[in-house]
Amino acid sequence: MPLDIKNISASFHLRGSVVHAVRDISLSISQGETVGIVGESGSGKTVLSLSLLRLLPSPPAVVKGKALFDSFDLVNCPDRVIRSIRGNRISMIFQDPLSSFNPYLRLSDQLTEPLLCHQSISRKEALQIATDMLSQTGIKEPHKKIHCFPHQFSGGMLQRAMIAMALVTKPGILIADEPTTALDVTTQAQILSLMKTLQQKYSMSIIFITHNLGIVAGFCDKVHVMYAGMILESAETVSLFKNTSHPYTKALIRSVPSLHATVDKLYVIGGPPYDPSQPLKGCPFAPRCEFSVAECFEEKMELTEVAPNHFTCCSRIKKGEISL
Amino acid sequence: MNDSNLLEVKNLSVVFGEINRKKRGYKAVNNVSFTLKKGETLGLVGESGCGKTTLGRTIIRLQKENSGNVLLNGIDLCSLSPSQLRPLRRQMQMIFQNPYSSLNPRMTVLEIIAEPFTGRYSREEKTERVSRLMMHCGLDPEMMRKFPHEFSGGQRQRIAIARSIAADPMLIIADEPVSSLDVSVQAQILNVLKSLKDSLSLTMLFISHDLSVVRYISQRVAVMYRGNIVEIGKTEDLFNNPCHPYTKALLDAVPVIDPERKIYQFKSVQSTDSDFSENSGCPFFNRCSKRKDECRLEVPKLSPSADEEGHCCACIDNYEK
Amino acid sequence: MKTKSINAGNSLWREGMQRFLHNRLAVSGLVFLLFMITLCIAAPLLTSYSYESQKLSSGATSPGASHLMGTDVLGRDLFTRVLYGGRVSFSVGLCATLVSVVIGVCWGSVAGWCGGKVDSVMMRIVDIAYAFPFTIFVIILMVFFQRSLLLLFMAIGAVEWLTMARIVRSQVMALRHQEFIDAAIGLGLSHPKIILRHILPNITGPVIVYATLTIPAIMLLEAFLSFLGLGVQPPASSWGILIREGTEAMEEYPWLLLFPGAILSLTLFSLNFIGDGLRDALDPKSSRE
Secondary structure, eight states: OEEEEEEEEEEEETTHHHHHHEEEEEEOOOOOOOHHHHHHHHSSSSHHHHHTTTTTTTEEEEEEEEEEEEEETTTTHHHHHHHHTTTTTTEEOOSOHHHHTTTTSSSHHHHHHHHHHHHOOHHHHHHHHHHHHHHTTTTHHHHHTSSSSGGGGGGHHHHHHHHHHTTTTTOOOEEEEETTTTOOHHHHHHHHHHHHHHHHHHHEEEEEEEEEEHHHHHHHHHEEEETTTTOOOEHHHHHHHSOOOHHHHHHHHHHSSSSSSSSSSOOOOHHHHOOOTTTTOSSTTGOOOTTTTTGGOOOOOEEEETTEEEOOHHHHHTSSSOOO | OOGGEEEEEEEEHHHHHHHHSSSSSEEEEEEEEEETTOOOEEEEEOOOTTSHHHHHHHHHHHHHOOEEEETTTEEGGGGOHHHHHHHGGGGGGEOOOTTSSSSTSSSOHHHHHHHOOOOOOOSSHHHHHHHHHHHHOOOOOOGGGGOOOOOOOHHHHHHHHHHHTTTTSSSEEEEEETTTHHOOOOOOOOEEEEEHHHTTTTTTEEEEEOOHHHHHOOSSEEEEETEEEEEEEEEHHHHSSSOOOHHHHHHHSSOOTTTTOOOGGOOSSSSTTTOOOSSSSSSTTOOOOOGGEEEEEEEEOOOOOOOSSTOOOOOHHHHHH | OOOOOOOOOOOOOHHHHHHHHHOOHHHHHHHHHHHHHHHHHHHHHHHOOSSSOOOOOTSSSSSOOSSSOBBBBBOOBHHHHHHHHHHHHHHHHHHHHHHHHHHHHHHHHHHHHHOHHHHHHHHHHHHHHSSOOOOHHOOOOOOOOOHEEEEHHHHHHHHHHHHHHHHHHEEEEEEEEHHHHOOOOOOOTHHHHHHIIIIIHHHHHHHHHHHHHHHHHHHHHHHHHHHTTSSOOTSSOOOOHHHHHHHHHHHTTHHHHHHHHHHHHHHHHHOOOOOOOOHHOOOOTTSSO
């Protein structure tokens, strides 16, 4: 198992109040696997990914739990260990490519930086590797383009450059936080295709964070659905969509307008959105769930297997009281 | 026939950066023409940079056009002076994409929504009207003295919608109103828009890059690419029988919830590196898998498709059918 | 149908003020400033001496029971002179700032809103005015017109508005492209109405902050001018004059420099802390987005 996340919790201690962004999450990622983490804004998916690499600002943020990666615990290991892992063995790419690059430095400086930082090679060798990686991401004339500045690239090309920068050290795990949200549909398709190709080439694992169920359906092997900082449902992709086992997942799927059918009215998830500063009792989705009963507000949240490799924490589904 | 056309756009062009005749600017909107009937919703779809927002802003006169006409109920807005235009502006309102910057942060919700009719009603009448508008859009009237930053993105967008219908407009241009919202909130706002549209018989131009959203809310759809309308037709016709290669590429690229259809097998559109070429022919030439030499000669005009009525396509391939 | 809603909103001002009150440095600055202003206003109640009555026989005496801060070479009570001098310094600071704010906001908002040629011309005028040597300008003013406090206010205000205009212009230009301004244009509002209702309320934050930071600059400027003999004329006192007189006598009678110097410095510190505190409190990035 390249990455084994055990009981990770992340909370923010602000003036007078505590915000629980991630509550007791456990999951694991195998070699070469693509794991999708799906959730809307406020679900805690980005906070979870940042806490894996200890990128959350430490005075307000408190992270507990373990993240085991190759005999190291990412949450509790010494600073120099996590620094040697970041950008080297675990890389991360973000949503907005333009703000991920330093506008004052050429791409050559920025793409070679991870190599020069983590490996003892010469500048010339580093530039060679970086140029090679840039060409693999589909950018034409890489030996010319690598000396350009970020603002000279379009959004799609810059995202490719960001992928190149993340993969230049051939990491074992790539964390992608909504990498295609800011891109056009056709560019998005190309970037996803590119990521798949490179993943197969370097047998990399990918943690793909998104709110788009359509991407998850076509791109990920396993999916975890997050809400209010907890995982409500985990399954292999096909199983998640065919045998949805949590009312929230079902509601999300129904809220998305269909490309191929005309409907009269879109399904809307009722109730107030989740408030992270309030203490949690029972299922966080219960106030908005059409199937909730009194017990839902009291129960202990536990992911239980209801089908091969398919976990849910909805007690009513577990007991077989409802079916979706 | 023409009486029911609320909006007529004729040969509209907007060029950015043209300093003199020597330096050719960038054609954000290139010779665009279409009509909108009363009560109809036309979806305008395209990727970023295709000019759809510029087109919307030009129609509503927030952007100056270089050539062409915009006729609202028969009146040519482009020929009016600013003072002649001002009283007519209320008849067309825009809903903006960003709910965080489209509301004045220093005004209460009451002041924002009541702005279209300030000075016309007494205070009680104003409050009464604003309450009604808020309820229409799914907002609690008790919140009318709060400020925009105290609301979520979805609620702010509802406030923006309430403001736009407060002016009692004939035409609403919605510029990506749900793009920055979560899926579940998006559904709520779309339902609000649809029910308002039906109850107030609004005419709407709905601009979006999201094909599924456009399909849900529009009766007709126009597809834009680099300033040109490349295909236009009834929603069902366009989605079921796309004619232009770009429309087909767009529809293929949308990730749908179907685990059997793997997104990473999609490969039919080429890289957009050399997108900004200066050729005078079809704007889609560089990326088209069906391109021919004739395509380089001139920009194809929208011509009716053989199969369906009102379905037009700007592709040489279509002429031959 | 209720006309008054129970839920009055929390405006950005109120949130900003709450943030300001949490900033200890800024609040202590505010407390000190208010204390000093109160002292200066209440001067006649606090001291029985007049700021100009001399007692040549006693000359300079060190601080003691009858004279809290001692007396100067002419036997004038220093405490009284500091308080009355404070009146001058504060009024110059506040009035000149007001003048600069009014001119600067008008100039900057017109330039920022109109853009294009109007903006170019207006800002070139500002650039040229910036290059103008200020001291010479004031000397010329003082020579041609009677030396008066009013003239001093206007002269300083006429110079300080330049930076205010630049700040306001850049704020207005940034706001002009915000979508709520487009919405206001789309409603058919006239340009002056848009500037008054939508633009000005949204730039008051930076304007207040800059104004608060301008006051100390102006007070220092007044002190400098008075030090040179160009500003307030004796026997009237201002902190600048006191510092000049103190500097001349500082070897023998150090308290003559220490007291006015310390008071001026502390006042400038508090104004700066308040200005910093306001900037942090009213910064739109800190407010909930």
